[in-house]
Amino acid sequence: xxxxxxxRESRSNIAQFIQRAGIxxxxxxxxxxxxxxxxxxxxxxxxxxxxxxxxxxxxxxxQIPLLxxxxxxxxxxxxxxxxxxxxxxxxxAILGALSxxxxxxxxxxxxxxxxxxxx
Numbered sequence: 001x002x003x004x005x006x007x008r009e010s011r012s013n014i015a016q017f018i019q020r021a022g023i024x025x026x027x028x029x030x031x032x033x034x035x036x037x038x039x040x041x042x043x044x045x046x047x048x049x050x051x052x053x054x055x056x057x058x059x060x061x062x063q064i065p066l067l068x069x070x071x072x073x074x075x076x077x078x079x080x081x082x083x084x085x086x087x088x089x090x091x092x093a094i095l096g097a098l099s100x101x102x103x104x105x106x107x108x109x110x111x112x113x114x115x116x117x118x119x
Contacts, residue, residue, distance in 0.1 A: 001023050001024065002023070002024040002025070002026060003018055003023055003024070003025055003026070003035055003036065003037055004025075004026045004027075004028050004030065004035065004036035005018070005025055005026070005027050005028075005034070005035055006027075006028070006029065006030040006033065006034045006035070007027050007028060007029045007030075008029070008034075009034050009035070009045070010027065012045075012115055013115055014035075014045075014115050014118055014119045015027060017115065017116055017118075017119030018119045021119065030042075031066075031070060032044075032063070032066045032067050032069075032070035032071070033067050033070065033071065033074070036071075040071055040072035040073060041071060041072070041073045041074075041075075042067060042070055042071035042073075042074050042075070043074075043075045043076070043077050043110075044063060044064075044067050044074070044075070044076050044077070045077045045079060045118065046076065046077070046078050046079065047078075047079045047080055048078060048079065048080030048081055048082045048084075048085045049080070049085050049087065051078055051082050051094075051097070052082060052085055052087040052089045052094065053087075055089055055093055055094070055097045056087075056088070056089055060097060060101075061100075064076075064100070064101055064105050064107065065105070067107065068105055068106075068107060074107050075107065075108050075109070075110055076101050076107055076108070076109045076110070077109075077110045077111075077112060077118060078109060078110070078111050078112075079111075079112050079113070079114060079115065079117075079118050080112075080113065080114070081113075082094050082098075
């Protein structure tokens with residue numbers, strides 16, 4: 001088994017955690033998403049604070065359509081609790097973004113508590 005990890009994910013240590021589990025990791029610059037788990041399966045990973053920031057700065061609204069267009073099966077993985085972070089974003093905006101991803105875009109959302117669980 002091989003997982004492709006986006007080169008911009010190098011600060012997260014997830015690639016090292018995956019390798020420790022005995023899975024081959026290839027680091028590459030991906031056009032969309034942060035991980036390719038298999039042919040046509042892409043994952044966009046967001047830490048809870050980055051999820052909030054990407055809503056505020058508009059990145060999320062461009063990343064989701066690109067993710068969906070790039071992979072046959074796309075997932076968004078949110079690491080941490082988006083409702084317990086310190087941010088200027090309202091709970092309604094977070095709920096709206098989650099609804100947009102899962103209901104309007106049809107992309108499943110996975111939740112993990114930290115990078116180790118993500119790996």
